[in-house]
Amino acid sequence: HMLGATIHHIDTKDSEERMNYALEINEKLKQDGRNVYFLPPGGSTPVGGLGYAAGFSEIMDNSRKMDLEFDHIFHASSSAGTQAGLVVGQQISGWKGGIRGISVDVEAHQLRQDVLQLAQKTGQLLDIDIDDNLVHTDDNYIGEGYGIRTEGCQEAVRLFARKEGIFLDYVYTGKAAAGLLDYCRSGKIKASENVLFLHTGGNIELFE
Numbered sequence: 001h002m003l004g005a006t007i008h009h010i011d012t013k014d015s016e017e018r019m020n021y022a023l024e025i026n027e028k029l030k031q032d033g034r035n036v037y038f039l040p041p042g043g044s045t046p047v048g049g050l051g052y053a054a055g056f057s058e059i060m061d062n063s064r065k066m067d068l069e070f071d072h073i074f075h076a077s078s079s080a081g082t083q084a085g086l087v088v089g090q091q092i093s094g095w096k097g098g099i100r101g102i103s104v105d106v107e108a109h110q111l112r113q114d115v116l117q118l119a120q121k122t123g124q125l126l127d128i129d130i131d132d133n134l135v136h137t138d139d140n141y142i143g144e145g146y147g148i149r150t151e152g153c154q155e156a157v158r159l160f161a162r163k164e165g166i167f168l169d170y171v172y173t174g175k176a177a178a179g180l181l182d183y184c185r186s187g188k189i190k191a192s193e194n195v196l197f198l199h200t201g202g203n204i205e206l207f208e
Contacts, residue, residue: 013146015041042079049085049122056089059196070097072189075198076176077101077111077137078146082200084118087134091123101137102179104172105146108139141179147171152178169202176200 001007010021019040029036039045063070077083083101090099103111116135123130143150149170156177160166168174180197183189 040079042081044079044081044084044118046118046121046125048081049088049118050125052082052085053088053092053122053126054085056086056093056095059089060093060095069194070196071193072097072195073099073198074176074180074183074195075099075101076104076172076200076202077115078104078106078172080111080114080118082198083115083135083137084122087115087119087130088122088126088128090134091119091128091130092126098136099134100179100183101135102141102176103137103139104175105142106139108137111137111139138179141175141182143175150175150178152182156181166199167203167206168199169205171205172202173199 008021008025010018012018022038026036026038042048059070059073073086075082075086083099086099089095090097101111101115106114112135115137116130116132119130119135141150141152143153147170153170153174157168157170157174159181160168160177168177177197180189180195184191184195189195
């Protein structure tokens, strides 16, 4: 509002309905002669995916410098951009570990499809093919829906804060951390394995 922006609101939880409304506004602005730069949720475009592809390269560089090998990477996944970029980075590097996207709102099969499609489009920018076996998603920690707290999420937020001084949020990173803790407790991740947990932000939610 300070910048004079016109903000359009739509009263719905349906992602397709939101997108259609955004596309309608996009088209109207173009017809009015405006120069529109359209961004989908999360900035999840092939160009955006390059950011986390580069980020994966940084992870590998730090791993070598620290002489610390990771077996798993865990992160919150929703609009596919973060995970798609990481998958592209893994394809380039040949890293043998597993990237696990913990969904915060999308069913696992749909999220997997979204990630793979975006990873392939991002890969085309670099002239590389993507192995679809690199895409792993899990929707078991969503609970009742996007932004709705679960017991596991709340426990994870408390545990990370009190044991590590790391502040997660209840929408994204808390649910991803709940998944990580459950994987450890259930033996899906062995005590001898190293896990990199990516904190993808969301702390602003703590102050709402």
